[in-house]
Amino acid sequence: MSYTISLTVNGDRRDVTFEDARVTLLDLLRERLALPGTKKGCDRGQCGACTVLVDGRRINSCLTLAVTLDGADVTTIEGLARGDVLHPVQASFVEHDGFQCGYCTPGQIMSAVGLIAEGDVGTDPERIREGMSGNLCRCAAYHGITEAVLDAARRMTDDKTRKSA
Amino acid sequence: MSDILALAPRFGSNSGQSLTRRDGVAKVTGTATFAADNHPDGLLYAVYVPATIARGTVTHLDVAAAKAHPGVVEVITPENRPPLAGDPDSKPFMFAFRFEALQNNTVRYANQPIALVLAETFEAATEGARLLNPLYDAQQPRMGLDGDAPFTPESGGLGLPGTTVHGDIDAGHAASAQDIDVTYETPEQYHNAMETHAVVAQWNGDHVTLDIPSQAIVMQRGAFGYYFGIPPENVTIRSPYLGGGFGSKAIINGPQILAILAARMTGRPVKLMLSRDQMFGPSGHRGATRQRLRIGIDTDHRMTVLDHNSLATTSTFDTFVESAANASQGLYAAGALRSAHQGVRIDAGTPGPVRAPGEAPGSAALECAMDEMAYKAGIDPLEFRLKNYAETEPGTGKPYSSKALRDCYAQGAARFGWAGRPLAPRQMTDENGMLVGWGMGTALFAAPMFAAQARAVLRPDGTGLVETAASDMGQGAWTALAQIAADSLGLPMDRIEFRSGTSDLPDAGIAGGSAHTATAGGALHAAGTDAIRRLAELATGDPDSPLYGAGNAGVIARDGRLHARDDDTRSESFADIITRAGGAEVEGKGSASRTAEASAAHAMYSHGAVFAEVKVDPDLFQIRVTRLVGAFAAGRIINPKLTESQLMGGMIWGISFALHEEARFDQRTGRIMNADLAGYHIPVNADVSGLEVITVHEDDPHVNPLGIKGVGEIGITGTVGAIGNAIWHATGTRVRHFPIRIPDLLTGA
The missing domain is CATH 1.10.150.120 ([2Fe-2S]-binding domain)
Structure with missing residues (x-):
């Protein structure tokens, strides 16, 4: 079964389709959306390396299933700078x-x-x-x-x- | 020191400047590519199945169930594992340890790989691994420091520390007026770099490209080639950034080999990234130690004997004995000195080098024992150390290449406010009624060198290219080595290109032993100097150059120009010299290592002094490190900002050793009960405040041409003891094991 969610990532709104309900936001970003800046350190919410903002709030993306994020606004490390100007x-x-x-x-x-x-x-x-x-x-x-x-x-x-x- | 640096020590000098990291922007924008960030087309995901027993054999794996899971492509077990050219149970070279690559069904420790599942997605591979449902014939594991009879390792080589004796130990004991006999224990500790071990392997015919974090890029190229039966040049290692190493990423482990093998077997690129719990097994750790220290002093408080014996855990199938007792070599001027080691074989993975191997647990025990001796003798612990200050290396009598330890003691003590500290414990409280204690410890770490090569090129446009296959695992190689290289060419930083981090470059040696800057930096310096020498030959031999006839020794490089040494108005730019000579690049080569003669002539160490304040709740016994001041002398400092960060990181590892870190093995099953970052505690930000680092000036004309020692590991040493001593000083309770926790103070154990 495949799942399609509407996701805004670093300002770009897009429909994202994936084939597996087990996909975390972290693995979605890293392995499917070519955004490997977010890091996997423990995959169980103990280290914070995978922290991203979802609707402005910081969360552990390894503990968040992608299917739960329909309509969400995600900001990753790649979306923080404005061109060459660092945040x-x-x-x-x-x-x-x-x-x-x-x-x-x-x-x-x-x-x-x-x-x-x-x-x-x-x-x-x-x-x-x-x-x-x-x-x-x-x-x-x-x-x-x-x-x-x-x-x-x-x-x-x-x-x-x-x-x- | 070379002519160039000696004659132009400051002008245009990049070394000594607190430059921000050259890889900084990449790291804060998420564009620094770590191994597992690579995603070649056609990628397969590998997940290894960890053994859930510590000793026995695997009797069944449900391969059919795993293969039936959608997305699973292949399951590798000892039944179908393709052959390796090199035997995982051989030890063909230094830094080779035996590892598990599915060569049989034997389980030697918990978490070793017993199968590998390959799938189109990480999720499918993970589920496939779960579905294998292994069955075992399990045996009772041997666990702990009393798990088996001790043995004495043969000495010589990595993890084989042996026994060293200087002087007459019995006479030293007999001559003592007072003595102590104390035993300290330290637990198993795991590196836990934030980046777990990862590899992306891609074969192209009989050539393999590996994206893999490596602390020894060129050495590992040969090692991987050995196991796969291909020449070193058929292995390309790309390791631009390591997400921490701490010793674990210099040694090849089984999961890496399996992932590379899987890529060859399937003909597709394979990515394997260990899960956090899998970091507690096949990739090394620090063995537990039990250290007995006997110290005797005469009536003048001079040490007549320092007798340090250490027992450490190692594995049943290979030997790495933590060289803890060697921490007592080289530091205090005891009349007689012994460092002795024994090992005990247990059913755990083989230990390996962990940041400050030997020195960290050894210093912890030694510095606490020194404190105990000082208290018994009724003198201040700093005064006791000064009383036994070694002017030459104890035992060998070798002069130190440099030793600014007295300055470290003085500056650290002054900054901390050590004077007036009451000798007796439990004398100080703060305004909230917290018990306050002050403790100190000496920091020591050897300043070795490995061997490295480098290449430097001056281009017709006057810019420089320098290259060596260095590893940046956070210590700042991208920055500090570039500073050295730029100086060697007489160029500003923005006019050199520094290539590093891949195996097609000259060998930079191992990023370990706190020796990388000295070794790789030394090679870069030599290469740059060689290029400038060749450039000078072109200029001084050319009648059209203003430098004609100035002679080789009469020219210095500065800011992209060669200048006549005795006449600053005579100069010519690199670009003009090269262009007029026909426009060919000018190439220099260099190498660095330490000769046997140099090693024999001097004892070479970095030194330091660490002062700690702790506050302990008198009712609940919660412990807080409230101040930590470390003063370190480590020769020439290339980048003070990065050095301070390294030293602080080391000191926080000291906090971790003293109060946090401990792997706990279930004695019945041999499995680690806290194999994750929730149970295996390391300091968080809130655990760290009041940290100060002082770098003490030290010129070292002997250690290497650049005068560089190391700063990567010394911060742990001294700190652990300082904190343990401060806790005793606050509470009156002497805890002789680490980490020190609330129950230890409750029971007074």
């Missing part, structure tokens, strides 16, 4: 060395974008650490990650303030 969180990760091997990085960045959007942590490093603790980093770049999220959160808040002023 503030991406730029901040480079600047603060918020990664080493880079494998958990797409998930860290999507999680950080989601976290900042949630609006609960502000620029409190302790809350950022807590809010980013669903994303494991075995290289242990946590210091840089926290600094990067903090800096990006500040910059994005400043931008918002400027725009509304």
